[in-house]
Amino acid sequence: MNKSEHFEESLQELARFSRCLAHPARLAILKFLAESRTCISGDISDYIPLGRTTVSQHLKELRKLGLIKGEIDGLKINYCLNCDEIREYLRLFEKYFDDIKNAEITC
Amino acid sequence: MNKSEHFEESLQELARFSRCLAHPARLAILKFLAESRTCISGDISDYIPLGRTTVSQHLKELRKLGLIKGEIDGLKINYCLNCDEIREYLRLFEKYFDDIKNAEITC
DNA sequence: ATCTAATGACGCAAACATACGACATAGTCC
DNA sequence: GGACTATGTCGTATGTTTGCGTCATTAGAT
Numbered sequence: 001m002n003k004s005e006h007f008e009e010s011l012q013e014l015a016r017f018s019r020c021l022a023h024p025a026r027l028a029i030l031k032f033l034a035e036s037r038t039c040i041s042g043d044i045s046d047y048i049p050l051g052r053t054t055v056s057q058h059l060k061e062l063r064k065l066g067l068i069k070g071e072i073d074g075l076k077i078n079y080c081l082n083c084d085e086i087r088e089y090l091r092l093f094e095k096y097f098d099d100i101k102n103a104e105i106t107c
Numbered sequence: 108m109n110k111s112e113h114f115e116e117s118l119q120e121l122a123r124f125s126r127c128l129a130h131p132a133r134l135a136i137l138k139f140l141a142e143s144r145t146c147i148s149g150d151i152s153d154y155i156p157l158g159r160t161t162v163s164q165h166l167k168e169l170r171k172l173g174l175i176k177g178e179i180d181g182l183k184i185n186y187c188l189n190c191d192e193i194r195e196y197l198r199l200f201e202k203y204f205d206d207i208k209n210a211e212i213t214c
Numbered sequence: 215a216t217c218t219a220a221t222g223a224c225g226c227a228a229a230c231a232t233a234c235g236a237c238a239t240a241g242t243c244c
Numbered sequence: 245g246g247a248c249t250a251t252g253t254c255g256t257a258t259g260t261t262t263g264c265g266t267c268a269t270t271a272g273a274t
Contacts, residue, residue, distance in 0.1 A: 001228055001263060006156040007131035011138075019129035023232085024114035024122045027203070031118070034210035042250065049113040054233050056252060061231095075241045075250050081210060090204060096134070097197060103141035103188060108233060108258055130262085149220065161263050163222060168261095182220050182271045 014096055017089045020065045025050055025058050030081065033068065039080035065089075121203055124196045127172045132157055132165050137188065140175065146187035148180075172196075 004012055021027060025048055032047050033039065044059070045052045059079060062068045066085040071078045111119055128134060132155055139154050140146070151166070152159040166186060169175045173192040178185045 002230090003157060003263075004131050007135055011131040011134045014134055015129055015131045018125045022122050022126035022129045024111050024118040025232095027118045027121055028114055030207055031203070034207045037210055045251095050110060050232095051234050052251085053235075053253090057232080057234095060252085072241095072251095077251065081207065083208070083210065086204075087208060090208070096138070097193075100137055100141045100188065101190070101194060101197070103144055103190065109260090110233075132262095157262095158264050159221085160223095160265075164262080164264095167222085179221095179270095184221065 010092065010096075014092055016065060017093065020061060020067060023058065025055070026062055029055070029058060029062060030067065033079060033081050039071075039078045042076065044079065117199065117203075121199055123172060124200065127168060127174060130165065132162070133169055136162070136165060136169065137174065140186060140188050146178075146185045148183040148185050151186065 004015065007015075028048055029044060032044060036043075042052075045055045048055050048058075050058075059068065059070070063070060066082055067089070068079050069082045071080075111122065114122075135155055136151060139151060143150075149159070152162045155162050155165075157165075166175065166177070170177060173189055174196070175186050176189045178187075
């Protein structure tokens with residue numbers, strides 16, 4: 001039933017990025033990682049008002065798209081932003097919206 | 108089950124915007140409207156590789172968030188971008204990502 | 215008035231997302 | 245080794261999205 005693959009690859013990629021940002025928990029996680037710059041691990045679960053396993057799943061989504069990285073440090077895991085990848089996606093986003101913003105439409 | 112409302116309002120708003128962009132058909136519609144600046148109506152259905160009713164539903168989503176407007180013109184409906192609203196959301200988006208981009212994280 | 219065309223609303227089925235408890239794994243500490 | 249801790253994986257329930265056929269509505273054409 002899913003017909004996403006009928007669209008341009010760049011649109012599909014942007015849609016995947018957007019979908020990853022389409023839940024406030026994931027936005028909160030990225031924000032938290034940006035603020036607590038020391039890349040602290042599972043304090044994330046304490047900060048986010050959701051169960052631990054749910055947070056774990058959101059982290060998995062973010063990792064799947066490459067927006068964050070997780071490094072094992074003994075028993076804990078240090079998550080942190082993958083800034084390069086994020087900037088890559090932001091470039092795609094801006095490229096798409098440049099055309100749209102500048103459409104001087106009168107109707 | 109949905110716990111979205113447990114998060115900051117600005118994150119929820121950004122999540123709604125992202126969700127609206129999270130399907131390539133909707134991205135394709137916005138792009139099409141930006142290019143065919145004459146705000147033409149249901150040629151959109153011809154351009155998008157999906158059934159007419161499905162496209163109609165995607166248009167509804169975009170309208171619900173205010174990214175596009177639809178004006179009745181006799182039998183047809185002229186859809187067009189709501190650039191002001193789009194720019195509003197983009198500002199929110201940029202505000203959020205400014206903090207994240209500038210997080211100089213080393214891990 | 216009747217026919218046709220453009221469109222949205224409704225309803226359904228399949229797929230996907232969200233939330234979480236229970237279990238598995240793997241590192242630490244004694 | 246055994247207990248404990250941090251974390252991921254699996255299964256499952258419920259909710260949401262996607263895609264589309266059918267029907268209703270409204271405007272224009274004959």
